[in-house]
Amino acid sequence: xxxxxxxxxxxxxxxxxxxxxxxxxxxxxxxxxxxxxxxxxxxxxxxxxxxxxxxxxxxxxxxxxxxxxxxxxxxxxxxxxxxxxxxxxxxxxxxxxxxxxxxxxxxxxxxxxxxxxxxxxxxxxxxxxxxxxxxxxxxxxxxxxxxxxxxxxxxxxxxxxxxxxxxxxxxxxxxxxxxxxxxxxxxxxxxxxxxxxxxxxxxxxxxxxxxxxxxxxxxxxxxxxxxxxxxxxxxxxxxxxxxxxxxxxxxxxxxxxxxxxxxxxxxxxxxxxxxxxxxxxxxxxxxxxxxxxxxxxxxxxxxxxxxxxxxxxxxxxxxxxxxxxxxxxxxxxxxxxxxxxxxxxxxxxxxxxxxxxxxxxxxxxxxxxxxxxxxxxxxxxxxxxxx
Amino acid sequence: xxxxxxxxxxxxxxxxxxxxxxxxxxxxxxxxxxxxxxxxxxxxxxxxxxxxxxxxxxxxxxxxxxxxxxxxxxxxxxxxxxxxxxxxxxxxxxxxxxxxxxxxxxxxxxxxxxxxxxxxxxxxxxxxxxxxxxxxxxxxxxxxxxxxxxxxxxxxxxxxxxxxxxxxxxxxxxxxxxxxxxxxxxxxxxxxxxxxxxxxxxxxxxxxxxxxxxxxxxxxxxxxxxxxxxxxxxxxxxxxxxxxxxxxxxxxxxxxxxxxxxxxxxxxxxxxxxxxxxxxxxxxxxxxxxxxxxxxxxxxxxxxxxxxxxxxxxxxxxxxxxxxxxxxxxxxxxxxxxxxxxxxxxxxxxxxxxxxxxxxxxxxxxxxxxx
Numbered sequence: 001x002x003x004x005x006x007x008x009x010x011x012x013x014x015x016x017x018x019x020x021x022x023x024x025x026x027x028x029x030x031x032x033x034x035x036x037x038x039x040x041x042x043x044x045x046x047x048x049x050x051x052x053x054x055x056x057x058x059x060x061x062x063x064x065x066x067x068x069x070x071x072x073x074x075x076x077x078x079x080x081x082x083x084x085x086x087x088x089x090x091x092x093x094x095x096x097x098x099x100x101x102x103x104x105x106x107x108x109x110x111x112x113x114x115x116x117x118x119x120x121x122x123x124x125x126x127x128x129x130x131x132x133x134x135x136x137x138x139x140x141x142x143x144x145x146x147x148x149x150x151x152x153x154x155x156x157x158x159x160x161x162x163x164x165x166x167x168x169x170x171x172x173x174x175x176x177x178x179x180x181x182x183x184x185x186x187x188x189x190x191x192x193x194x195x196x197x198x199x200x201x202x203x204x205x206x207x208x209x210x211x212x213x214x215x216x217x218x219x220x221x222x223x224x225x226x227x228x229x230x231x232x233x234x235x236x237x238x239x240x241x242x243x244x245x246x247x248x249x250x251x252x253x254x255x256x257x258x259x260x261x262x263x264x265x266x267x268x269x270x271x272x273x274x275x276x277x278x279x280x281x282x283x284x285x286x287x288x289x290x291x292x293x294x295x296x297x298x299x300x301x302x303x304x305x306x307x308x309x310x311x312x313x314x315x316x317x318x319x320x321x322x323x324x325x326x327x328x329x330x331x332x333x334x335x336x337x338x339x340x341x342x343x344x345x346x347x348x349x350x351x352x353x354x355x356x357x358x359x360x361x362x363x364x365x366x367x368x369x370x371x372x373x374x375x376x377x378x379x380x381x382x383x384x385x386x387x
Numbered sequence: 388x389x390x391x392x393x394x395x396x397x398x399x400x401x402x403x404x405x406x407x408x409x410x411x412x413x414x415x416x417x418x419x420x421x422x423x424x425x426x427x428x429x430x431x432x433x434x435x436x437x438x439x440x441x442x443x444x445x446x447x448x449x450x451x452x453x454x455x456x457x458x459x460x461x462x463x464x465x466x467x468x469x470x471x472x473x474x475x476x477x478x479x480x481x482x483x484x485x486x487x488x489x490x491x492x493x494x495x496x497x498x499x500x501x502x503x504x505x506x507x508x509x510x511x512x513x514x515x516x517x518x519x520x521x522x523x524x525x526x527x528x529x530x531x532x533x534x535x536x537x538x539x540x541x542x543x544x545x546x547x548x549x550x551x552x553x554x555x556x557x558x559x560x561x562x563x564x565x566x567x568x569x570x571x572x573x574x575x576x577x578x579x580x581x582x583x584x585x586x587x588x589x590x591x592x593x594x595x596x597x598x599x600x601x602x603x604x605x606x607x608x609x610x611x612x613x614x615x616x617x618x619x620x621x622x623x624x625x626x627x628x629x630x631x632x633x634x635x636x637x638x639x640x641x642x643x644x645x646x647x648x649x650x651x652x653x654x655x656x657x658x659x660x661x662x663x664x665x666x667x668x669x670x671x672x673x674x675x676x677x678x679x680x681x682x683x684x685x686x687x688x689x690x691x692x693x694x695x696x697x698x699x700x701x702x703x704x705x706x707x708x709x710x711x712x713x714x715x716x717x718x719x720x721x722x723x724x725x726x727x728x729x730x731x732x733x734x735x736x737x738x739x740x741x742x743x744x745x746x747x748x749x750x751x752x753x754x755x756x757x758x
Contacts, residue, residue: 032729043477054417054425098713101742104479107421110713111742114416129712215415223412279709313711 002154003139004285005267012281014335023334024277030326031312034319042316043103049090050108057083061224067234080242082299085249087116089301094317096125101314119181120212123205127184133313137258137265137286144258145265147172147179148188151357153265158360165358169351176247181209249299252347253290257306259350260288262339283310284331289324289340296343297321307338428521431458435524437471440495442516445592449501449547450513451487456496456524463527465489465558466551468661469498470738472523475511479523481739482508485551486527489558499592501547531636531661533559537575539632543623543647545583545639551661552580552638553592560604567602578605579627583643586613620646631656638662670723670732674750678758686750691727693745696756703745703758710747719743722754 004010015023060079067073092115094100100108114121127143135141139155146152149172150165172179185205190196220239228235264285271282290296290304297304305320308327315323331338341349410419420433428436437460441453454471463469463486472481484498491497502513533555534540542552559573580596587593593609600607608626610618620643624630631654637647638661651658672688678701686695693715696703706714710728718740724733727747735741740757 028728035729039476039478040474041477043474051425054422058422098716098744101713101716103474103477104741105474109742111716116416125712125714126706130706130714133711134707134709212416215412218412219415223409227413276709314713 002265003267003270004264005270006155011264011285011337015281017275017277019334020277020281021275022277023330024275024280026330027280027311027327028276030323031315034312034315034323038102038316038319042318043100043105045318046091046095046100046103046108046316049086053083053086053091057087064224064231064235064238065228066231067228067238068231073234073238077238077241077245080238081245081249084116084242084246085299086301088246088250089253089303090298090317091115091301092117092121093301093303096121097129098314099316116216117180118177118209118213118216119184120208123184123209124180127186129313133310135271136283136310137263138268138271138282139265140268141271143183143186147183148186150354152259152353154357154361155265155267156357158357162358166351166355169354173248173251174244176251177243178213181213185209252343253300253303255350256290256343256346257287257303259353260339260341260346261349261353262337263288280311281336283307284336286310287339288346289338290343290346291340292343294321304343307340429455429457433457433459435459435526437496437522437524439516439518439520439522441518445499446501448513449499450516451497451499452512452516453495453497454522454524455494460494460496460524461526462490463496464532465555466532467527467529467554468531468551469496469527470525471498473508473511473516475507480508481523481736485529485554487550487554487557489554489561499547499550499553503547529661531638531659534634537573537577538634539577539629540579541627541630541633541635542578542580543583543635543637543639543643544580545618545643546585548637548639548643548661549582549592549596550638552636553595556580556599556605557595560599560602567598567604569604573604579608579633580605581608581610581618581623581626583610583612583618583639585611587611618643620650623647623650635659636661670725670734670752672751674722674752674754676722676750676754676756678756688725688749688751689727690749691746692724692743692748692750692754692756695750696745701758705746708746710744713744715745716742717745718757720755720757722750722756723752724748724754725751 004012012020056079060076060083063072063079064076067076092113095108095113096110096115098110101110103109106112110125115124117124132142132144137145139145139153146156149168151158151162185202190199190202196202220243221236224239225232225236264282266282266286271278274282284307287306287310289307290300292304302317302320303309305324308315308320308324309317311327312320312323328338340346407419413419414422423430424433427433429438435457437454437456439452440455441451443451443453445451465488466485468483468485470481470483472479474480484500487497487499500509500512502510529551531551544552556578559570559576559578561568561570582593582596587609596605596607596609599605610626612618627633634657635647635651636659637644641662644660644662648658648660673686675683676686676692676695677683678696682699682701684695684699684701686692691708693703693705693708697705704715704717706712708715719733719735719742720740721735721737723735724743725731725748726733727749732751733741733743733748734752745756
């Protein structure tokens with residue numbers, strides 16, 4: 001994709017600024033209708049999810065105490081992977097968005113939650129809630145566009161490093177939680193100069209990340225294996241596998257949010273003086289959903305309703321599914337494209353882009369010419385010799 | 388006046404501390420308590436909670452809620468109150484209620500709640516509370532307790548202001564099946580109760596007070612607005628001839644307390660008061676916003692507190708400035724704010740610590756921000 005502002009066909013050209021403001025008001029009304037009915041049912045939902053998640057994790061870890069027996073290893077690993085996915089997606093991500101702050105329960109609150117992930121919640125909230133959700137898909141502002149290690153938009157400048165980006169992306173998927181931690185720490189930028197490297201603020205944040213990682217690694221690769229006694233090695237591999245599965249799954253889901261074909265990106269200048277309505281419009285065009293079963297939606301932490309989530313990042317996740325038809329109706333009413341597709345389709349679409357953009361934009365057309373150029377002089381020499 | 392409040396638990400042993408540290412390594416980033424709470428929320432060491440075990444209707448709009456407190460409940464003295472956190476429509480609300488029994492043999496505690504018009508929590512507790520529900524508790528508190536040695540007392544109570552007094556009287560004069568029990572420790576007390584209510588049937592604990600009056604243990608002067616007219620405190624001297632010899636305990640709404648206070652100050656009489664319903668938060672447009680470091684600013688009703696504070700030179704946490712990222716959330720200890728997007732009011736009574744998004748909240752009255 002190319003930033004919307006440079007495209008031949010602007011998908012919002014048919015909308016007047018009044019249309020955009022009216023669209024904003026209609027979206028505000030959807031938000032207000034959810035806020036007005038937020039209550040006991042929602043509170044019971046998140047408490048049940050947290051309770052089930054914790055019991056699943058406890059149960060799986062208990063089974064893994066005897067992971068030396070293959071069936072226990074398989075059962076425990078599967079349960080733990082599921083528990084970790086739910087903890088990161090439907091619980092952690094959403095609680096840290098402030099989706100449940102309205103309950104005024106200090107134990108389920110964005111300011112107190114810490115998640116089972118390498119990145120400390122405080123740093124993640126800054127880079128995700130504040131930067132990514134505010135500047136969604138603005139090239140040069142939203143670091144989620146390629147996470148600083150990949151090129152996922154034609155308007156990102158190509159450098160030879162991107163040739164290997166399919167490999168980077170695969171490695172990032174396998175070690176996603178550490179990728180997120182490095183990303184939240186803005187490691188690339190902060191390691192680039194001596195001044196940044198030695199700034200006390202960066203050092204303090206780096207220490208915070210290392211402390212968190214030490215705790216996480218001690219738990220999964222030392223404490224629980226030791227508790228397992230003779231099953232030490234088996235529990236260690238089980239925990240590593242559960243983390244790997246969780247990483248691959250969350251990475252895939254998150255790739256589907258903004259990378260599939262059809263999602264728009266925006267020029268840096270385009271958000272100067274942006275109104276509420278225009279912000280909403282950018283969120284609508286900059287996100288993509290995933291279709292699937294209820295179980296699939298749950299396991300993505302309802303990020304399969306990425307459009308709804310980006311419009312209303314602080315509404316309870318169990319409500320996205322309910323408002324999706326209303327949101328979709330607004331897309332139709334205002335002549336906009338609601339990007340959605342099945343999980344395999346969207347993952348495939350995102351990966352295709354990672355491969356395609358690993359090469360320069362004009363590679364397809366110029367490569368041919370360049371090859372000819374390389375061949376022609378040689379041919380000319382041949383002809384000269386023959387003559 | 389001092390009273391012996393039961394001591395809190397002794398500090399943990401070093402061994403127990405070490406075991407806890409190890410357990411934390413296994414459960415990080417959560418705490419072992421987060422898992423234990425799933426199975427035993429009332430255990431020792433847990434945050435203080437209680438389980439509602441009985442809901443007994445007292446009048447048409449009042450009920451006594453009997454609660455089994457968690458293992459760490461430190462006990463209470465008659466007359467003290469407890470702050471209780473109840474989830475109403477999914478939102479945790481904290482209110483203070485008098486404990487209506489002295490310490491009971493079964494270890495349970497009780498509060499008596501009158502449903503006040505528009506009262507979120509009181510109506511929920513009186514009409515919807517169910518046994519089995521978990522509630523959140525703080526330890527009992529309050530200086531409004533019975534003097535340890537027998538003396539001449541006057542209680543002036545209005546409406547639900549009777550509840551701490553009932554706690555004291557039930558402790559002093561337990562009621563058994565065959566009537567009120569006279570206990571040696573109650574001998575030195577000489578008590579008059581002036582109880583005011585809008586009308587007779589709405590008077591909670593009335594039969595209890597009447598029993599005590601009939602048994603000659605207290606002198607009850609009941610005044611009903613619809614029969615006797617609204618009480619004029621200057622009549623207290625007539626209602627209670629030996630007023631000057633008594634220490635007065637007054638509990639009720641602010642208006643009555645102010646009047647009794649003025650009356651007693653004028654005559655130099657000893658008085659203890661407890662205002663029961665938390666002070667009403669006055670809401671309007673804009674207000675004075677106070678911060679922990681002592682800074683206080685005048686914020687208007689159209690400017691986010693974040694902006695107003697930054698303009699005044701305060702360093703504030705901030706993020707998207709449009710209400711989506713929750714990077715600016717701070718606890719409001721008391722006060723009222725209006726959401727600039729929706730116009731909705733959020734209020735906090737002292738002790739509530741409601742967390743607010745400062746980037747989309749404007750002052751709607753005096754606010755106290757914990758930052």
